[in-house]
Amino acid sequence: MNKKIFRLFLLILLFSCKSPSLISDYGIDKKDQFFSIAVLPDTQYYTAMRYGGTMKMFQNQINWIIKNKDKEKIAYVIHLGDVTDKNTQEEWERAKTELYKLEAHNIPYGVAVGNHDQTPNGNPAKGDDQTYYNKYFGKDHFIGKHWYGGSLGNNNSNDDHFDIFESNGLKFLVMYFAYNQPGTTHYSESYERIVMRWADSVLSANRDRKAILVSHSTMGRGKNETSATTPGQGSNDNPGQFTKQGKVIYDMAKHHNNVFLMLGGHIAGESFRKETYNGNVIKAYLADYQSRQNPPYSGTKDRNGGNGTMRLMRFNITKHTLSVITFVPKDDGSVVMEVDGDSQFTEPLFN
Numbered sequence: 001m002n003k004k005i006f007r008l009f010l011l012i013l014l015f016s017c018k019s020p021s022l023i024s025d026y027g028i029d030k031k032d033q034f035f036s037i038a039v040l041p042d043t044q045y046y047t048a049m050r051y052g053g054t055m056k057m058f059q060n061q062i063n064w065i066i067k068n069k070d071k072e073k074i075a076y077v078i079h080l081g082d083v084t085d086k087n088t089q090e091e092w093e094r095a096k097t098e099l100y101k102l103e104a105h106n107i108p109y110g111v112a113v114g115n116h117d118q119t120p121n122g123n124p125a126k127g128d129d130q131t132y133y134n135k136y137f138g139k140d141h142f143i144g145k146h147w148y149g150g151s152l153g154n155n156n157s158n159d160d161h162f163d164i165f166e167s168n169g170l171k172f173l174v175m176y177f178a179y180n181q182p183g184t185t186h187y188s189e190s191y192e193r194i195v196m197r198w199a200d201s202v203l204s205a206n207r208d209r210k211a212i213l214v215s216h217s218t219m220g221r222g223k224n225e226t227s228a229t230t231p232g233q234g235s236n237d238n239p240g241q242f243t244k245q246g247k248v249i250y251d252m253a254k255h256h257n258n259v260f261l262m263l264g265g266h267i268a269g270e271s272f273r274k275e276t277y278n279g280n281v282i283k284a285y286l287a288d289y290q291s292r293q294n295p296p297y298s299g300t301k302d303r304n305g306g307n308g309t310m311r312l313m314r315f316n317i318t319k320h321t322l323s324v325i326t327f328v329p330k331d332d333g334s335v336v337m338e339v340d341g342d343s344q345f346t347e348p349l350f351n
Contacts, residue, residue: 027323035167045305048085053305064329075167080265081114081216092132108147113178114216125188129157173209182244218246218264228268235341240271270342
């Protein structure tokens with residue numbers, strides 16, 4: 001065998017044995033067991049194509065998830081709500097086209113109801129099933145899917161629902177709450193009581209499942225944090241504060257020691273908070289990029305609609321850690337990482 005052929009043989013062998021590279025090795029070592037959850041914050045300016053947002057940004061997010069499902073071990077996808085901006089059928093059709101692609105690739109996912117997703121077409125504080133959200137993502141659409149757990153009520157409303165999945169020998173429950181913020185026009189205290197009783201009963205009946213609670217409105221930014229408009233300058237030095245709805249949900253959840261995670265969008269920016277009650281730790285995360293700007297960050301004319309920024313939450317079963325990775329997937333499949341203190345960080349998994 002001559003030298004050229006031998007070198008070619010070595011190159012072929014090298015690349016055929018090389019394992020697929022991850023978006024980042026952050027949070028894991030080579031032999032660690034792990035899985036991931038992909039998180040899609042407010043997509044409202046993509047589907048509405050406003051403030052610099054484009055549907056290409058949404059498409060890049062979904063395409064990245066599909067392409068990287070196996071190597072990133074993506075077990076589930078969470079949309080944090082405000083799928084749309086004006087709640088028009090055209091916007092919902094755009095969203096459906098993208099999110100249904102996950103089903104075509106057998107990727108479990110769930111969608112929270114944001115304040116822009118039902119009013120004025122419907123009232124998110126009443127469990128109204130005659131809405132675009134429930135036309136495209138109602139109970140009837142999800143019944144029969146292996147990850148779907150059920151919802152509140154006997155109609156087609158999926159406003160408050162839960163999903164289930166398993167990964168690496170662990171069982172999980174993901175519970176979604178419709179937007180019902182105390183102090184707002186459509187707030188309903190009576191509906192809130194019904195939802196909290198339902199959530200309490202579902203969590204009690206699934207004590208063997210680690211629970212993730214998703215509400216569009218969960219938490220705000222920490223004091224003086226600039227992550228709403230500007231990437232790359234944040235930290236977790238100032239904990240985020242629960243919104244009024246987030247506090248209601250937390251006050252219910254803290255009595256269930258299987259709840260360990262709360263996620264939300266709604267308020268532009270990033271933040272983190274950790275609460276402990278009777279020895280059980282619940283971590284809360286905010287991710288919402290809809291108000292982000294491009295340089296020179298000089299106001300509305302520089303807004304980019306969110307720029308397609310999304311998150312991967314990496315569950316390291318070997319090290320018992322949970323790592324947040326924030327990034328923008330691009331047209332060519334590459335990514336732009338955001339690695340400041342509130343965009344890329346690691347916490348203990350269940351404590």
